[in-house]
Amino acid sequence: MRGGLIIFIIRKMSRGVVIFSGGLDSTTLLYDWVRSGAFDAVFALSVDYGQRHAREILCAEKIARELGVVHEVADLRGIKKLFGKNALTHEACAVPNADYAPDNMKTTVVPNRNMIFLALAGAWAASLGAGKIGYAAHSGDHNVYPDCRPQFAEAMDEALGLCDYSALVLERPYVNLTKADIVRRGAELGVPFEITWSCYEGGDIHCGHCATCRERKQAFRDAGVSDPTEYLN
């Protein structure tokens, strides 16, 4: 009985669920966890929350296939009304075309998005018997997005530790890294950056001028890593 319990705990800790958008940060984290050898199995969760375009989900599917991880897309399009007006899910609201800065980016806040993602990941982790949830918030996110702050992640870690019969652990290994640090890490891991997606617009290739494209370009420049992304501008 005791042995069974110990085996169960080990098994729980050797599965992980990564919140995975198909972007540069979460793709690097997914590679990090898969390559680490610390998990029996890593699962990738994407969320379709009525983003303006399905491009990032298609990229996520391709990356997951390439890595051979089980990938689930949670369909949240039925709750779009709860988000009110913001540039990422509401047609009447424009995407800002300027550098990342709190005032520019406030329109891109989807209210409480990260808590919803973490809650869904918690549900899936509990039913899979996975003990760890990974998410790739980094230091550059903090100024703009309240739900990317380390204090928020700490409170959610506490709640995830209490939400099920056995504790779930929230890991955010990039919380003190810059996006350039993540690019460097991704380059070490052989992340196929060319199939990751950052752009807020829904074109066939990255627009190159929206705030997130600008941030992406800058991260490659700062990291000293060659940027394989094809940009329109």
Add this chain to the structure above:
Amino acid sequence: MRGGLIIFIIRKMSRGVVIFSGGLDSTTLLYDWVRSGAFDAVFALSVDYGQRHAREILCAEKIARELGVVHEVADLRGIKKLFGKNALTHEACAVPNADYAPDNMKTTVVPNRNMIFLALAGAWAASLGAGKIGYAAHSGDHNVYPDCRPQFAEAMDEALGLCDYSALVLERPYVNLTKADIVRRGAELGVPFEITWSCYEGGDIHCGHCATCRERKQAFRDAGVSDPTEYLN
């Protein structure tokens, strides 16, 4: 500018969002908040998470109409797969027909359901400019459901306080009450118990023998309040 800020904060605090299943507990809380006069407006959020039956959502709609509150049903049927096997959302899993007891009721745990509900309520509250979220967990829930424990609610309150530009507050006024106490409170408030719904089965009237029907009957008996529910058994 300063005056504008103060008015904004007051306005935020005078709207509330109640997590509202159409059951006895959350209906009483909804009546409590509406009748309290403490809010300019109270909003009710139900979640369709692929429950076995739509009966409780129909009851919720009727009650919200009666009270004249704005009611939103978040459609989460697209994420049913994340919940794995449990008696409430999975067809192949039976509803227990015995009294509430941890071992009986474990099959009725929908993993991380309350974190998901609270996260959705947080998103809606942030877009409505509502400062308070109410949920009706009571002391009888604690043994069975990890995500009904007071420690869990405290961690979520902390996280909701950090998830947006201004803090959301999680209120759980019934956390130390029994279900019988809630029945007494509901009777004082004139809650139309006959249109609230508890039963886990999807019949036209309450089955009277599932664990939640048993708990409901017992609560009325313990409260010394006449039970207007029509039961099959």
